[in-house]
Amino acid sequence: MSSQLKICHVITRMIIGGAQENTLYTCQGHLERGHEVTLVTGPSEGAEGSLLKQTCPPGLEIIEIPSLCRNLNPLKDRKAYQELLRLFQSRYFDVVHTHSSKAGILGRLAAWKASVPLVVHTVHGQAFFPYQFFLKNWFYIAAERYAAKRCDKIFAVAQAMIDQCVRAKVAPRSKYKVVYSGMDLEAFIEAQPEPELMQQLGITEKNLVVGKIARLFDLKGHDVLLAAAPKIIAAVPEVKFLLVGDGSLRAKIEKKAADLKITDHIIFAGLVPPTEVCRYTALMHVLAHLSLREGLPRTAVQALASGVPVVAYPLDGTPEVVINGLSGYLCEPKQPDRVADAVIRLLRNPKRREKMGEYGRQEVLKKFSWRLMSNILELEYIDGLARKKAGADSPLEPINKTVRTSR
Template sequence: MADHEPRLKVLHIITRFILGGAQENTLLTLIGLRGHPRYEPLLATGPAIGPEGSLLERARSENIRTVLIPELVREISPWNDWKALRYVRRLIREIHPAIVHTHSSKAGIIGREAAHRENVPAVVHTIHGPPFHPREKPWRNRLYAFLERRAAGQSHAVISVADAMTAQFLAQRIGSPSLYTTIRSGMEVEPYLAQYDRDALRSSLAIPPDAFVVAKIARIAPLKGHEDLLNAAAEARSACPSLHLLLVGDGELRISIEALAAKLGLSSAVTFTGLVPPSRIPELLAAADCLVHASYREGLPRAVVQAMLSALPVVVYNVDGAPEVVSDARTGFLVAPGDVHGLAASVQKLASNPSLAADMGRSGRERVRNDFDWKEMVRRIAALYDRLL
């Protein structure tokens, strides 16, 4: 592009800009595109309501133009959804983006509909996780699949963060294979490779220096598996009395999870950090011995990649994109969803065999350190934009 030509506007739309994997992915994409010679990124999002924090201030501090759409909410709300659609259409007419790039299901449906009606030259959607899943109500799954089929017809490209996302969407007859491209969810790799003072970190968290620390990084919300982890920890402590849980995050189920920990006699063996900025995740992982990710629904589990970058072995429910990252019995253990005994046995195996845990951690770091760099993610997304225009 010649120096005198204006950059092409790329409008990213996401339902909520909370502390979460999809949101961190989107933020790093915006930051990467901010310095791109051809593209100028903008962000539109609904309100970040609730205990799950917000990344809006980080986006604004990075000089990303942001627009708040009050009616863009996660819940099904025909009146709000209609108003959000009108808002996005007005925004598109105002800024004239060359590309609309949507994230998450609600923003994906509304954003692509608006872009289609306003004849935006290129419409892209990223699947961070499917809206339909086995634990959802059947009528909702049917509705979500129908809406995603319609939106796929309004899309010029769909990015999947894992091959499993593409397979699940194609199984629901959503789009054709040529529509999909897999681009791994990137992250800032360097902080996870750094050295930290583990003893000082544990002391600051009031965790005993000789504890076997099991970390979990997730919103404390339905389907994230905190209940399973607590029950597995109660079982594993009979063989590993030094086991200590480090739960990073907050959410709507915090009070009930604290109550379950007390009921299981684990209160003194669980540390709740509450919300923390993403920049603290590397040092918190440095205080741990392994990570357990017992989520029932995931695109590509970002926390698992972060733990592997930190050279930690991982124990992960075998759902969605997990087996694309974790090599069972080599970089950690894949466990069937809901298998609490399997979680407990895997944690016990790591706690009782430090050399195995260390080998798995080293193998995991080598597996992911090159494929999940955020700059490579941005490069591939920009290359996709180039092909579409």
């Protein structure tokens, strides 16, 4: 096997989001190590904006498949599968690494059919989760089980993701490995409050800022934060709520804030490029991360790197980032009073905030470096290919597969 690998990543769309940033950092790391890297994606449509328009590693080949889309569409899905299959049959790749639900299913099936030597997948967040209609969950679990039998290894950005998959009998535990989502945290460590940005947002030195970094969509928890806001304002009148992100619920959130008569306390920062997020975490005293569905909460990692304690739910990978009582507080989901109490407790005690923020900073720096993530994945590729070459295919894989060799 050549020391240079031909690696193809497949992801449904490259909007601004955690899974996409994770994938792009992986590509960057492997390009820097001398590998040949291709990224296959569908159109990057959405209110979030395109990540590739913001940043793209030099040397990365990008292939867009127009039919690869997020929503279920049998005609487009079949066409996307056929295009992926043609790509994998016409070009040699040592590794196909898929990301996200739709690309994860179609990409694994196509790569397996084309006998790509090593097929792996990363679970960034579950397609099935408790707050979703049960028939939809049943369909996604069945699809994930089918695809899991057609890949060699499944990575997850948090141990909680593995536990959920094993409980759902997607694949045996031994087929999984945790590779924590990697980020560039240096900017968050160094960022300081900028007077010009504070003036632009209407924040003064007297304000205490509760931040929330998330798309303005369902399940992200903006409704709970708004419901908690009046109690927080009554206890800490100088509080401001800084909402970083945009989306389809903005008008609804603005109306709710007006109905609650708290508009003067709400700041909409809008869509912020990933490289600029650190400027906003530097203004925060507490981060409220109230998403009901999150693989590994990157915004919580980023806030902690900035020394900002986090109030969140004990869901998915969040407890692996936010240590209850040490780097923040974990509250019962969908309980505005509990959220308000935790936020108030932090806002009223600067020493506690500082202590928790510093503890969280030290912890995330140990686990969430993007170069560490990239290096671990590279070693996994090399080990997996070596096992295949030696005929040591995983005994967990029941399907007989003929592996193509390099041309």
